[in-house]
Amino acid sequence: MSALKPTAFYRRGFTLVEMLVAMAILGMLTNAALHFYYDGSRFARLSAERAQLLRVVPSVQTAWRQLVHARTAALRVTSKQVDFADRSSARVDRNRLFFTNAGHTRSFALPRNATAEFAQETGSGEAPFLVLRLNTVKAPGQPEKTWSLRLVAAFKPEEKP
Amino acid sequence: MTTSSFSRQSFLMTEIVMALALLMLLSACFIVSLNSLRRWGYDAVADRQALAAVDNTLERLAVMRHYDAAAVRRVFDDELIRSGTEAVSFQPRWKGSDAHLILTLLRANGKTLIEVPVPCPR
Numbered sequence: 001m002s003a004l005k006p007t008a009f010y011r012r013g014f015t016l017v018e019m020l021v022a023m024a025i026l027g028m029l030t031n032a033a034l035h036f037y038y039d040g041s042r043f044a045r046l047s048a049e050r051a052q053l054l055r056v057v058p059s060v061q062t063a064w065r066q067l068v069h070a071r072t073a074a075l076r077v078t079s080k081q082v083d084f085a086d087r088s089s090a091r092v093d094r095n096r097l098f099f100t101n102a103g104h105t106r107s108f109a110l111p112r113n114a115t116a117e118f119a120q121e122t123g124s125g126e127a128p129f130l131v132l133r134l135n136t137v138k139a140p141g142q143p144e145k146t147w148s149l150r151l152v153a154a155f156k157p158e159e160k161p
Numbered sequence: 162m163t164t165s166s167f168s169r170q171s172f173l174m175t176e177i178v179m180a181l182a183l184l185m186l187l188s189a190c191f192i193v194s195l196n197s198l199r200r201w202g203y204d205a206v207a208d209r210q211a212l213a214a215v216d217n218t219l220e221r222l223a224v225m226r227h228y229d230a231a232a233v234r235r236v237f238d239d240e241l242i243r244s245g246t247e248a249v250s251f252q253p254r255w256k257g258s259d260a261h262l263i264l265t266l267l268r269a270n271g272k273t274l275i276e277v278p279v280p281c282p283r
Contacts, residue, residue, distance in 0.1 A: 029184070036191060043195060047202055054209055065220070123239055125232070129221060144199075147206050150244050152217035154224040 046144055049111035053134060053149075060108050061151050063099045064090065064132050068153035070101070074130060079117040082130060090132070092116040113137050129154045208274060211251045211266055214244040215277055222279070230259040233279050237264065 014022075067090055076083045081091040089100045097108040097116055110116060119131045135148040218237045222228055228236075237253060250269045257263040262279040 032188060036188070040191075040195065043199060047198070050202060050206065054205070057209070061216075123221060123236060126221060126236075127224060129224075145203070147210070148245055149210060149213055150217060150240070151213065152220045152240075154220050157224050157226070 042144075046113070049113050050136070052111045053114050053136070056108055056110065057134070057149060057151070060097060060132070060134070063101075063106050063108070064151055065153045067099050067101045068130050069156055072156050072158050073128075074120060074155075077118055077120040077130070079119065082118045090118065092118070110134070111136075113139065127155065127157070207250060210244045211241075211274055214240040215264065215266065215275060217244070219277070219279070226282075228281060230255075230262050230281055233262055233264075233281060 067084075067088060071084050071086070071088070073085075074082050075085050080093075081089060083089045086102070087100075088102060089098075091098050091100075092115070095110045095112060095114065097110065099106045099108075113136050115135050115137055117133050117135065119133065120128050121131050122128045130153050132151040132153070133148050134151070136146045138144070138146045214237070217240045218233070221236050221240070222233060225232070234255065241251070241253070251274065252267040252269075254265040254267060255262055256265065257278070260281055262281060263276060264279055265276045266274045268274050
């Protein structure tokens with residue numbers, strides 16, 4: 001019969017206060033664990049997207065400058081597209097960049113949180129030049145800072161007679 | 162040699178306190194590591210922006226037939242400002258003569274990020 005005798009643990013049970021304290025501690029630990037998990041996973045995703053964007057920059061810069069260096073001016077410049085007189089162009093469609101140079105198109109995939117835009121700018125005493133700006137986009141509720149990268153490409157100087 | 166109810170309870174309390182302290186220590190280590198990684202990421206972006214500013218400066222100068230040291234500085238300052246707020250934390254230092262400028266870009270901690278010779282054809 002001694003084996004069936006209830007131990008002190010089972011006899012005593014838990015009081016309501018003990019249960020509440022245990023649940024409160026469990027809740028705090030779960031909250032902290034979830035916070036760490038989401039913070040860590042968001043950081044990992046942003047790091048991967050940043051690395052993807054920085055990895056594609058040299059190729060984009062080369063294609064962008066090859067396109068602009070061969071031409072003396074742009075026909076039309078908008079934030080989404082640059083057209084040249086010989087039907088060559090550069091355009092951005094959602095997260096993809098397209099460079100059409102002499103009938104040959106190259107495309108580059110940007111990360112999901114990145115966009116690109118074109119602009120024509122002028123410095124003091126300088127000829128106009130084109131700028132491709134790669135921007136990161138701030139997601140709702142995301143505390144991380146956004147950043148952008150300017151890629152300048154100068155036109156081929158016009159030959160003076 | 163029997164253990165009283167009171168001492169058993171206090172021993173359990175010590176365990177709980179130690180466990181919570183260890184948990185807080187591990188959490189603090191995790192947060193500090195995450196913040197360090199985040200700061201390194203921002204530093205990598207800032208470095209890339211500053212290098213892009215130097216590269217863009219050389220690109221703009223390449224199509225100018227004649228420029229002097231003042232023009233180089235003006236174009237570089239313009240690029241540094243337009244490149245984004247992160248790159249403003251870099252400090253440019255100019256060395257050399259007007260004909261052969263050397264641009265040194267220093268990080269906030271005084272270490273050199275890049276040193277570029279910029280010839281100035283008059």
